[in-house]
Amino acid sequence: MCEAAEKDLYAVLGASPSDSVQQLRHKYQQLALQYHPDRLGGSSQAESGVKRFLEVDAAWRILSDQNNRRQYDLQRRARELKQDWPVDSTVCLEDMTCDEEECVYTYSCRCGGAFSVSEEEVEEETQRRQQDDEEEETEEEEHRGVVVCCDTCSLSVCVTWLLHRKTQMLK
Template sequence: MCEAAEKDLYAILGARPSDSVQQLRHRYQQLALQYHPDRLGGESSSEAELGMKKFLEVDAAWRILSDQNTRRQYDLQRRAQELKQDWPVDSTVYLEDMTWDQDECVYTYDCRCGGGFNVSEEEVEEETQRRQQEDEEEETAEEETRGVVVCCDTCSLSVCVTWSLHKKTQILKC
């Protein structure tokens, strides 16, 4: 999955992240028929090799996107990668001001557009651990707040969700 993680699996299938599993299956079947090694048997060796490579790429994308759990994991990785980009932050929200959703195991905050900002407990824990390790390595605790940039689920606004390590912030668990 290392090489596949670098490429957009949806683009490989000619699909969109909002497509259903049935739509993805249809795209996969079309491409698998087009690039299947048995269909390219009469082609020149370089064309057959390129076709085989494309077939394997399509098959790898389908294996990840066809399973609900691996697709969710892939989508989370894509979102994390997008969040690492240099996004303008519209405001700062404190974790303490967010609402804990026990069913989804996420902190939520309403956006002015009617959508929402969501931060999972895993994101909070990972960022806290990462920053604590950085502080230990640098032998300093200058930075007292921790945070992640989160995009609204319906519009283009983004906020920086922050929390303090020194304050006894209760991080809820599922």
């Protein structure tokens, strides 16, 4: 599903995310008939038709299954959100100033404002990611992060920190 996630599967079928499974099936069937290799015969368009048929078939296989479609929609939405909220730079948590009384990390913005993230947000994100990693059985040292907006301007940064995980050897 990784390669298919790069393309908009709804666009491949000429559909929209609000279409029902029956509407998607109808659009799939029309395109499958149009681009099926048996219908194209030995024409010069056969090669591009086969490629288009395979794209349509792959899109249908993902969007016709309720669980795969839900997962694809979540990935699609995450890509849209990422595109709508550009990150101007990356800042390490260690480079931020820690105010122990307020329990907040701050970093100065070039506009004179500040980026701030609370210790609570860092802890919550760390715990959430540890749970995700445990479900995926990942045992690596990874960067964690959150996107933070400036309190004065429209700039945003990704605040990152390392999460150290102890590798457990199975004997």
